[in-house]
Amino acid sequence: MPARKKSCLSEPRIYLNAQCIIRRTLTAIISLLTLVPFVFADSRPKTDIVFMKNGDKITCEVRSLEKGQLTVKPDYTSGAIVLDWEKVDHIESRQNFVVADPEGKLYSGALSTDPETKELAVIGSDTTKLPAISVIQIEELGESFWKRMRGNIDFGTSFAQSNNQKNLSLQGGLNYQSQQHLFSLSSNSQFTSQQATDDTNETNIKTSLYKELRRSNWYYGGIGNFISSSAQQIALRSTFGGTFNKRLIFTNRTNLSAVGGLALTIERDAEGSQSSARTRAIDSAFAVQYSTFRFDSTTFDTSFWLYPSLTSPGRIRFTLNQDVYYKFLGDFYIRLSLYDNYDNQPVVGAPPNNIGGSTTVGWSFH
Numbered sequence: 001m002p003a004r005k006k007s008c009l010s011e012p013r014i015y016l017n018a019q020c021i022i023r024r025t026l027t028a029i030i031s032l033l034t035l036v037p038f039v040f041a042d043s044r045p046k047t048d049i050v051f052m053k054n055g056d057k058i059t060c061e062v063r064s065l066e067k068g069q070l071t072v073k074p075d076y077t078s079g080a081i082v083l084d085w086e087k088v089d090h091i092e093s094r095q096n097f098v099v100a101d102p103e104g105k106l107y108s109g110a111l112s113t114d115p116e117t118k119e120l121a122v123i124g125s126d127t128t129k130l131p132a133i134s135v136i137q138i139e140e141l142g143e144s145f146w147k148r149m150r151g152n153i154d155f156g157t158s159f160a161q162s163n164n165q166k167n168l169s170l171q172g173g174l175n176y177q178s179q180q181h182l183f184s185l186s187s188n189s190q191f192t193s194q195q196a197t198d199d200t201n202e203t204n205i206k207t208s209l210y211k212e213l214r215r216s217n218w219y220y221g222g223i224g225n226f227i228s229s230s231a232q233q234i235a236l237r238s239t240f241g242g243t244f245n246k247r248l249i250f251t252n253r254t255n256l257s258a259v260g261g262l263a264l265t266i267e268r269d270a271e272g273s274q275s276s277a278r279t280r281a282i283d284s285a286f287a288v289q290y291s292t293f294r295f296d297s298t299t300f301d302t303s304f305w306l307y308p309s310l311t312s313p314g315r316i317r318f319t320l321n322q323d324v325y326y327k328f329l330g331d332f333y334i335r336l337s338l339y340d341n342y343d344n345q346p347v348v349g350a351p352p353n354n355i356g357g358s359t360t361v362g363w364s365f366h
Helices: 013-039
Strands: 048-052 057-066 069-074 081-084 088-100 106-113 120-123 127-130 137-140 149-160 165-177 181-193 200-212 218-229 234-250 254-269 280-294 298-308 316-329 332-343 353-365
Touching: 048 069, 057 088, 088 120, 106 127, 149 332, 165 332, 165 353, 200 234, 200 332, 218 254, 234 280
Parallel strands: none
Antiparallel strands: 048 057, 048 088, 057 069, 057 137, 069 081, 088 106, 088 137, 106 120, 120 127, 149 165, 149 353, 165 181, 181 200, 200 218, 218 234, 234 254, 254 280, 280 298, 298 316, 316 332, 332 353
């Protein structure tokens, strides 16, 4: 196939501002991440009761169970506190929650505990009893979409006087879970300016929405992934697809899921660049997403997406993200991020790999 010459004038007007669109999207996401916790903070009454195995009794708001840690907010503390799930005897709450078992099955309702068997009862349209060891996740079930949101935002910057180099890193995410639906959005942007060289920017946005398939650990839904990279001369690469998601491992310490499906990729290269690749292609889409929690405050997250092309034989792309989170004060954390965007048929003159990393300080909310 002959090389194609890219010209902004030959593309629809929306493509002329691709990077601007992504930046505005990121601004909206960051604004939302900043406002949500204040708008919906302390929206639940603190009438839940947690009974500890040592005899302590805590009246509070049960917020979540994740990675073996139960997060609660008593009325008499300025912030949430974290309890070891293995040291919790039982909990009682009239509020509605979503509870997940090791197979990924979701149940919703109020929480109670059988005094004899110590099984957790989820009381909804039906009552389901689960042994404490089979309770992997507990999430508040708010009255609206917004009240079920949880997320995080982090920021990092650096400056070198010798060459007037400035680096800015922005990252954030939103997650939503109901009895049948899972939604996630994550964004990662790097901006660099340096004296006597062109500014560079990298932006990666991933979104997904899944629905549980017949009360199992299978989910089906759609994805929307976006990349903009000045280093690889990508103005905007958009990938939309339908996929299946299966939870392979789901415990209080480790989560592993696999994704597979088909996707449509639409590409717009930087103005003046040349490429032999198609501007529109049908790709297969596969992913492995892994998260493990160790020690008292450290989380390792890995996300790997692979796109072998179906309409451009021989073309393979992938994105790899590795994040390490360390919580140092309440909901505040330090994140070390590494990423690699690979394309074996890049724009002429552009590198096949775009590898980078950042260190940021962030805050998570629920």
